[in-house]
Amino acid sequence: MSSSTTNTSTHHTSTIGSIGTPSRRNTELALLVFAVLIPVFAYANVGLAINDQVPTGLLSYGLGLGLLAAVGHLVVRKFAPYADPLLLPLATLLNGLGLVAIWRLDQSELLQSIKQAGSAAPRQLLYTAMGVALFVVVLIFLKDHRVLQRYTYISMVGALILLLLPLVPGLGKNLYGAKIWISVAGFSIQPGEFAKIVLAVFFAGYLMVKRDALALASRRFMGLYLPRGRDLGPILVVWAISILILVFETDLGTSLLFFGMFVIMLYVATERTSWIVFGLLMSAVGAVGVASFEPHIQQRVDAWLDPMREYTLSRNGEFGHSEQAMQALWAFGSGGTLGTGWGQGHSELIRFAANSDFILATFGEELGLAGVMALLLLYALLVERGVRTALAARDPFGKLLAIGLSGAFALQVFVVAGGVMGLIPLTGMTMPFLASGGSSVIANWALVGILLRISDTARRPAPAPAPNPDAEMTQVVRPS
Amino acid sequence: MSELTLTVMRLGFLAVLWLFVIVAVQVIRSDLFGTRVTQRGARREAARPQQAARQAAPPQQRQQAGGGRQRRNAPSKLVVSEGTLTGTTVALQGQTITLGRAHDSTIVLDDDYASSRHARIYPDRDGQWIVEDLGSTNGTYLDRTRLTTPTPIPLGAPIRIGKTVIELRK
Numbered sequence: 055m056s057s058s059t060t061n062t063s064t065h066h067t068s069t070i071g072s073i074g075t076p077s078r079r080n081t082e083l084a085l086l087v088f089a090v091l092i093p094v095f096a097y098a099n100v101g102l103a104i105n106d107q108v109p110t111g112l113l114s115y116g117l118g119l120g121l122l123a124a125v126g127h128l129v130v131r132k133f134a135p136y137a138d139p140l141l142l143p144l145a146t147l148l149n150g151l152g153l154v155a156i157w158r159l160d161q162s163e164l165l166q167s168i169k170q171a172g173s174a175a176p177r178q179l180l181y182t183a184m185g186v187a188l189f190v191v192v193l194i195f196l197k198d199h200r201v202l203q204r205y206t207y208i209s210m211v212g213a214l215i216l217l218l219l220p221l222v223p224g225l226g227k228n229l230y231g232a233k234i235w236i237s238v239a240g241f242s243i244q245p246g247e248f249a250k251i252v253l254a255v256f257f258a259g260y261l262m263v264k265r266d267a268l269a270l271a272s273r274r275f276m277g278l279y280l281p282r283g284r285d286l287g288p289i290l291v292v293w294a295i296s297i298l299i300l301v302f303e304t305d306l307g308t309s310l311l312f313f314g315m316f317v318i319m320l321y322v323a324t325e326r327t328s329w330i331v332f333g334l335l336m337s338a339v340g341a342v343g344v345a346s347f348e349p350h351i352q353q354r355v356d357a358w359l360d361p362m363r364e365y366t367l368s369r370n371g372e373f374g375h376s377e378q379a380m381q382a383l384w385a386f387g388s389g390g391t392l393g394t395g396w397g398q399g400h401s402e403l404i405r406f407a408a409n410s411d412f413i414l415a416t417f418g419e420e421l422g423l424a425g426v427m428a429l430l431l432l433y434a435l436l437v438e439r440g441v442r443t444a445l446a447a448r449d450p451f452g453k454l455l456a457i458g459l460s461g462a463f464a465l466q467v468f469v470v471a472g473g474v475m476g477l478i479p480l481t482g483m484t485m486p487f488l489a490s491g492g493s494s495v496i497a498n499w500a501l502v503g504i505l506l507r508i509s510d511t512a513r514r515p516a517p518a519p520a521p522n523p524d525a526e527m528t529q530v531v532r533p534s
Numbered sequence: 535m536s537e538l539t540l541t542v543m544r545l546g547f548l549a550v551l552w553l554f555v556i557v558a559v560q561v562i563r564s565d566l567f568g569t570r571v572t573q574r575g576a577r578r579e580a581a582r583p584q585q586a587a588r589q590a591a592p593p594q595q596r597q598q599a600g601g602g603r604q605r606r607n608a609p610s611k612l613v614v615s616e617g618t619l620t621g622t623t624v625a626l627q628g629q630t631i632t633l634g635r636a637h638d639s640t641i642v643l644d645d646d647y648a649s650s651r652h653a654r655i656y657p658d659r660d661g662q663w664i665v666e667d668l669g670s671t672n673g674t675y676l677d678r679t680r681l682t683t684p685t686p687i688p689l690g691a692p693i694r695i696g697k698t699v700i701e702l703r704k
Contacts, residue, residue, distance in 0.1 A: 081561055088557065092550055099543045139565075140558055147554065200637055262644070395544030421548065428551045435558050448622065449642040515627065 078139040079131050085143035086127055090120045093150030096396055100158045103397030115157075118179055119150050122186045133193045134510035138443060141509070144436045145487060145502045149182055149495065151429070152488035154396075155416050159409045162402035174409055174490045181492040185499030192503030199508050203451045206259025209252045216249035217295070217312075221302055234305045234482060246308045247497035250315070250466075251504065254458035257316055261323040262450050264288070269324035289332065292316045297340045304350040306341065307469045307481030311462060313337055318461040319454055322444075351479075358479040378404055378412060382474050386418040386426075393422030409490040411482065414474045430471065433486075437464040440505050446512035456508045459501050608661055609689055609702035617698030618644050626663065626702070630656040633695060634668075647672050647696030655687070663687045663702060672696060 094116040101109030109115075123146045130137055157175035196202075202209075220226035225236045235242045261268075268288075296313040300306060317333030345351045357364040357379045365380035381404045389399065399419035404412050418426050440460025447453045466486055473480040484491050486498045612631060614622040624631060624640065631640045634652040643652065649670040657663050666684040667674040674681045675694040692699045 078561075078565070085554075085557065085561065088554055092547075092554060095550060096547060099547060102543070103540055140561055144558065266646075392548065393544065395540055396547065398540070398544075421551075424548050425551060428548070428555050431555050432558075435555070435562075438562075445621075448619075448624075448640070449637065450618065450644045515625075515629070 077135045079127075079135060082130070082139040082142060083127055085139065086123045086146060089143040089147035090116065090123050090150065092147060093119060093154050096151065096154040097157065099396040100154060100161070101397075103395060104158075104161050115153075115179075118183075119146070119153070122146075122183060126186055126189060129190045129193050130506060134506050136513040136515075137506040137510035138439050138513070140435060140439050141502055141506055144432055144439070145499065148429075148432055148436075148487035149185075151417075152413065152485075152490075153178055153182065155413055155488065156409045156490045158397055158420075159402055159416065161397070164402050164405070177492075178490050178495070181495045182499075184492070185496040188496055189499040189503040192500055193507060196504070196507050199452055199455060199504065199511065200449060202255045202455070203259050203262075206256055209256040209259070213249045213253040213256055214295075216245040216252060217299060217308075219245045234303050234308055241492070244491070244493040246305075246311075247493040248500075250311065250462050251459065251497060251501055253312060254315065254319075254455055254462060257319045257458055258451055258454035260288070261319055261454055265323040268320070269326055289316070289320065289329070289336070293336050293340065296337075297344065300340065300344045300351070301348060304348060305482050306351060306354065306479060307466075307473070307483035310337065310341075310469055310481070311465050311483070313340075314465045315458055315462045318465075319458045322457045323454060354479045354481070358476065361476065378406065379476065379480055382412050382415040382418075383476055385415040386475065389419040389422040391423045393418075393420050393425055396420050410484055411470070411480075411489065412474055413489045414471055414485055417488075418475075429488075430467075433464075433467045436460075436502075437467075439509075443505055443509040443512055447508055448512060452508045452511065456505060459505055463498070463501065609663060609687075609704055611703055612655065613701055613703050614641070615692065615699050615701055617696075619698065626657075628657055630654055633698075633700075634670075641700075643695065643698055645696040645698055648698070652695055653681075653693075655693075658686075665693055670695075 094112065097115055098108050098112055101107060101112070123142075126142055126146070130142060153175060156178050160173060160175050219236050220234050222236075225238075234244055234246050236245060237243070293313060296309040299312070300309040303309075313333070314337070317329060317337075320329045320333070321327070341351075345355050357376060361380040361383060365377045368377040385399065385401045385404065388394070393399070397420070399416065401412075401416040401419045402408055404415060408416065414426070414429075417429055421429075437460045440456055440463065444453045444456035444460065447456055463486060466483055469478070469481055470483050470485045470489075472478040473483075484494045486494060608626075610626055612624045612626055614620055619641065622641065629640075632651065632654045633639055633641045633643060633648070634650050635643055635645070635648050636650040639651070649668075649672070651668045652670040653665060653667050653674045655663060655665050663686070664684045665674065665676060665681065665687050667681045676685055676687065677691055687693065687702050690701055690703065692701050
């Protein structure tokens with residue numbers, strides 16, 4: 055009698071159906087439609103302002119962006135039905151606005167006359183399509199993000215190779231003073247963008263195993279937990295590598311991004327504020343130390359401290375100086391609060407890299423403070439959804455990977471926006487999704503794909519328990 | 535193109551961009567609060583007729599109504615209150631929750647003292663939640679007592695697994 059009652063009780067677990075959590079895919083669809091219509095509006099606005107007519111490519115452009123968004127949405131619906139509803143629309147909107155701004159700069163006769171090719175927008179649309187294709191591949195083939203945990207140390211090797219590729223003679227290219235590009239079959243690739251994702255996988259796998267040793271074995275000193283000397287090993291190694299990147303590739307942005315990402319993940323894994331203090335101290339020491347003897351970095355710092363002097367020197371024909379930092383600030387200034395309106399600014403005067411590194415200046419001039427604030431909020435929302443995904447994830451690897459990816463994304467936005475606005479020295483990174491450049495767009499779509507995968511696992515309701523085979527066979531005795 | 539049209543478009547675009555931001559924030563807001571609020575409202579609605587029935591009911595049936603009240607006081611979520619996963623909550627919706635270091639557990643414990651399949655928590659026929667130790671090495675503790683048989687979980691009682699403590703809350 056008693057055995058049968060316990061049996062019915064366990065059996066009963068299988069008969070209670072779990073209440074379905076809303077998947078929110080329809081919300082995502084509605085937001086996506088909105089996110090496609092906004093860039094189409096902007097595109098029409100640019101055409102009306104510059105040529106007095108609705109641009110002829112409006113339909114094909116709108117359909118192209120809409121098609122890519124639809125493919126992304128259908129794949130998410132099929133392969134990650136419980137994923138976060140905001141990530142895809144936010145990425146689509148940012149990418150669409152970037153396409154409009156690039157097309158708007160293509161229209162400028164000034165940029166067409168100097169070597170800056172006048173057809174960056176169609177190329178960017180092609181890169182976007184490749185990015186969405188990679189996004190689809192990630193969602194279809196990465197069934198569970200925990201699979202990545204198996205490749206912890208392979209990722210480390212892969213990331214190191216990607217980071218060192220630009221230094222290989224014959225393959226690496228020295229463009230504009232920074233060696234962060236490689237050229238393969240006529241294409242310029244920035245391997246650092248991809249290394250960002252691979253490195254996050256390595257850090258997540260490594261810290262998941264080691265975090266107890268890093269968190270617990272420490273002494274308390276003046277309110278700070280001081281780690282043991284031997285536990286400082288990993289942070290010293292990553293620091294040394296990022297310093298090497300700074301010295302040999304002379305790119306402050308890449309170096310800052312990787313070290314920052316490691317410190318963020320270390321802090322999240324160990325909950326020790328002391329790592330952030332150490333990280334800030336070490337990056338400050340490293341940056342100042344390298345800047346004291348590396349002329350390229352030195353020049354960037356000078357341009358940051360006194361952009362006007364740099365501008366005058368460059369105007370007087372002095373070699374090696376750049377006028378862009380000052381021009382970007384003027385662009386922001388002439389934009390004011392509400393901007394000049396699409397197509398009515400003069401940000402093409404920045405000429406060189408106007409549609410890549412300095413694309414934010416175009417937004418600053420034509421949309422004004424109100425537009426740039428909205429843009430930064432869109433980035434903030436994307437990062438917030440990434441952090442929310444990390445909070446909701448139930449496995450430590452997924453938590454760390456999600457926080458690492460969104461942290462790297464946030465740092466990249468900060469480094470680029472801060473550089474263009476003159477808050478920190480200018481670096482050679484590009485605004486994710488907005489700026490012209492294939493590697494950045496493709497890698498960031500893959501990043502969003504991985505975040506969607508983690509978020510799908512985290513938000514998916516727990517599966518219904520498997521029916522208990524014993525319970526089927528045992529007859530239940532009921533007192534009548 | 536006239537100056538006026540361009541100004542209208544310029545301001546219109548900014549308005550639309552901000553509208554998107556506001557809509558996105560609203561989606562986040564409904565993600566946080568939306569469903570729970572409606573559920574609570576519906577439950578109170580359902581409780582009212584039952585209360586009216588109980589006032590008229592003879593003592594024998596009041597016993598059953600008491601049972602109904604217990605179900606209304608049933609826990610709705612499982613909260614991790616200590617350990618590396620502190621703050622994690624899992625909604626209790628009638629599904630079995632498995633705990634352990636195995637990667638397919640509902641709650642993956644990152645704890646050297648936990649077994650790969652350590653314990654499970656499930657509702658019995660009356661909706662009472664039961665915790666059962668799955669033959670773990672270091673045992674599962676309810677308050678201070680080590681579990682040997684499946685045991686009902688009182689609301690708010692700490693269940694200790696290695697360094698992790700979980701409890702059921704309303």
